[in-house]
Amino acid sequence: MNEAIRRWQQNLGASPAFKADNLEELASHLSASIQKLAATGLSEEEAFLIAMRRLGERGALEREYAKVNSSRTWVMAAFWVVLGVFVVDLRRAMESSFSILLMWNKPDPRQHAFTFFGVLSLMEYGLTALLILIAYRLAARREKGHNDFVRRCLDRPFWTIICLVGFFMLVRFLPLIVIALTAAQATAQRTVLRHSWQDWLPWAATVLWNVILAATTVVLARREFREVSPAVRSDRSQEEMPRDL
Amino acid sequence: MLSKELVAASTTTLVLSILSERENYGYALIQRVNELSGGNVQWSEGMLYPVLHWMEKEELIESEWREAESGHRRKYYRLRKEGRKALHAEKEQWMAVHTLLTKLWKTQPV
Numbered sequence: 001m002n003e004a005i006r007r008w009q010q011n012l013g014a015s016p017a018f019k020a021d022n023l024e025e026l027a028s029h030l031s032a033s034i035q036k037l038a039a040t041g042l043s044e045e046e047a048f049l050i051a052m053r054r055l056g057e058r059g060a061l062e063r064e065y066a067k068v069n070s071s072r073t074w075v076m077a078a079f080w081v082v083l084g085v086f087v088v089d090l091r092r093a094m095e096s097s098f099s100i101l102l103m104w105n106k107p108d109p110r111q112h113a114f115t116f117f118g119v120l121s122l123m124e125y126g127l128t129a130l131l132i133l134i135a136y137r138l139a140a141r142r143e144k145g146h147n148d149f150v151r152r153c154l155d156r157p158f159w160t161i162i163c164l165v166g167f168f169m170l171v172r173f174l175p176l177i178v179i180a181l182t183a184a185q186a187t188a189q190r191t192v193l194r195h196s197w198q199d200w201l202p203w204a205a206t207v208l209w210n211v212i213l214a215a216t217t218v219v220l221a222r223r224e225f226r227e228v229s230p231a232v233r234s235d236r237s238q239e240e241m242p243r244d245l
Numbered sequence: 246m247l248s249k250e251l252v253a254a255s256t257t258t259l260v261l262s263i264l265s266e267r268e269n270y271g272y273a274l275i276q277r278v279n280e281l282s283g284g285n286v287q288w289s290e291g292m293l294y295p296v297l298h299w300m301e302k303e304e305l306i307e308s309e310w311r312e313a314e315s316g317h318r319r320k321y322y323r324l325r326k327e328g329r330k331a332l333h334a335e336k337e338q339w340m341a342v343h344t345l346l347t348k349l350w351k352t353q354p355v
Contacts, residue, residue: 022298
């Protein structure tokens, strides 16, 4: 029977009108209702059907919930858009870092153009596929309502933002670091030290842009996923809530 | 049986009144209404929850997940200060209608 409720819950979860929290509450209602009905002598299946019927038609339920959660649909859309921009940026950063690493010590880059573009487009498709796969895995796990890693990240928004930006910067600056560490002095001077402060402005803009992106992503994600699985605080709450209100 | 419009109009007041007895969870609220109305007021059960969430947004009530004795997790709702005020205002209005109708029907019995 729990399996049936869980399936029903998953089915309903496909609609953006419901939060995970809403689904859990409805499931809790269903199981209470089924228990009560089954106690009158109905079979589990009959009890399930009647409980579902009493809960109301799915479309109507969805409409009512959508009204209450309307701000959420907006937040959700914004979240995925910002995440998309972030991911595309990350992919471009990876590509540009990779191409710099691949080409920087070649005496005549034109000779390698064919290999270069071949590898680059392969990387482009590969990375896109990989990122979609990761997003899919995350979304699939989120539907089950348990993603400890994401939840832990959202509990520490500040550090998550720092880590995201740090990772991004690492990808961006990787070629510079590698070149600075391994290059002959002349090359290093050409690529790194020649920069005047004006040359660093675009970098500063990149950093700023990434901080904004990461912060927006995390803030939206917190609004969106915070309530996914409310912690059970059974013992403490008993004291906090006086029974005779 | 109560008409659809009256059910819609009275839901918030009923929820506020039941929660003023004590904090409770959704299924129990429905049970309470069934029990007291003798089946005359029938909520489409699922519809209660969006109303509860709306009331929570309006800061009339607040909620908390808790583990019941049976081990089931349930979301309990309780009145907030604003809710208590709202209930007071609702009571006055419903009583005004009630008094008016009673007076009318006393002089012209149905």
